[in-house]
Amino acid sequence: MTTLPETRGRLTEKKPLSDLTWLRVGGPADWLYQPADREDLAEFLAVLDPIVPVLPVGVGSNLIVRDGGVRGVVIRLGRGFNHVEVGDGHVRAGAGALDAQVAKRAAAEGHDLTFLRTIPGAIGGAVRMNAGCYGTYVKDHLIEVTVVFRDGEIATLPAEDLKLAYRSSDLPKDAVIVEALFEAERGDPDELTQKMTDQLARRDETQPTKDRTAGSTFRNPAGHSSTGRADDTHDLKAWKLIDDAGMRGARLGGAMMNEMHSNFLTNAGDATAADLEELGERVRKKVYDASGLTLEWEIMRVGEPAPE
Incomplete structure (x- = not known):
């Protein structure tokens, strides 16, 4: 090499x-x-x-x-990329800062980015995928991002340049987000902390947070939201399509569609990446056969299969 x-x-x-x-x-x-x-x-x-x-x-x-x-x-x-700075209605966070930590740090200083609290991962990924929860998305708060391009150029891009949409952005795949600036409404720290506590309780009641998953496996189908916005909360849910296709609890090797929430692809023990991806593809086929709708992967899949 x-x-x-x-x-x-x-x-x-x-x-x-x-x-x-x-x-x-x-x-x-x-x-x-x-x-x-x-x-x-x-x-x-x-x-x-x-x-x-x-x-x-x-x-x-x-x-x-x-x-x-x-x-x-x-x-x-x-x-070198996990800093969080809060002040005057703004929150500046390094791309390596965990979403949950940004939410907690902001809330402690009276700034509301509570929607980030239950989103797994770090700020860079949240921006790239326009992550959201309970009807609020990164797009609703993002002002600008700082990126390093493949040729080494450092640039600051306004949020509108990213064309953030439902679980997507137009940022080049090899551009590295290093920092994001958000606007945040002011709030009472105790009330914001309680709001996050309630969100966590709601999440833990409905999602397999103790299992080996990668969050939601498939995007909710586009064009099925009550408002028509591509980045809005979708009425037609991927988990419902999976259930209707009879794939809740489906297994392949060590991979499983979680019994608690069927849109969570799970390593139930000794799964390989091939097990997980193949099970996901079988789910997509079953859903298409049952509904005529094609589920799109939300989980990123990268790299090469194992050699024969």
């Missing part, structure tokens, strides 16, 4: 990515790169041979890494 540039960060060869994903599956990355800060990241990308593919990942909460691993460089942001 091409010689990699020098860095103040950390480079690890043949790093098993199963250690870094919530589903605990997947082969190794050729290289895992953990930059020291945004300048280190920019300098590294500017010098890295353009033929080497790069893949930014977060904390692996919404990710299946295939069993053959990922070629090129996987970029994972750590300590």
Whole structure:
């Protein structure tokens, strides 16, 4: 493989990515790169041979890494990217900051980003996927993001440039989000804390938070919301389509569609990435056969299958 540039960060060869994903599956990355800060990241990308593919990942909460691993460089942001600054109706957060921690830090200082509290993962992924909960989305609060492009350029982009929609954005896949600025309504810290407590209780009653999942597996079908907005809460739910197709509790190897919430693909023991992805595809076929609707993956699937 091409010689990699020098860095103040950390480079690890043949790093098993199963250690870094919530589903605990997947082969190794050729290289895992953990930059020291945004300048280190920019300098590294500017010098890295353009033929080497790069893949930014977060904390692996919404990710299946295939069993053959990922070629090129996987970029994972750590300590240099987990800052949270709150003040004057705004919250500035590093892309590596956990969504839940941003929500709690903001609430403690009287700023309402409580919708982030129950969203698994980190801010970078939340922005890229326009994450949302209980009818509120990143799009509703985001002002701008700072990114590092593949050629090392650092740029600040207004939220409208991202064209955020339901679980999607137009940000290039190899652009690395390093920071996001949000606007937040002011509120009483105690009331915001209680609101988050109630949200957690509601989530734990309906979702398998103790199991090995990657959050919602499939997007709710587009064009089936009460308001017609593509990024609004959808009336027709993926879990209902899965249930109607008889796939709640379906299994393949160590993979299972969760009994508690059928839109949660679960590693029930010793699943491989191939088990999980194939079960997901079987669910999609069954749903299409039963309803004529095609479920779209919400979980990212990356890398190569295991060699024959």
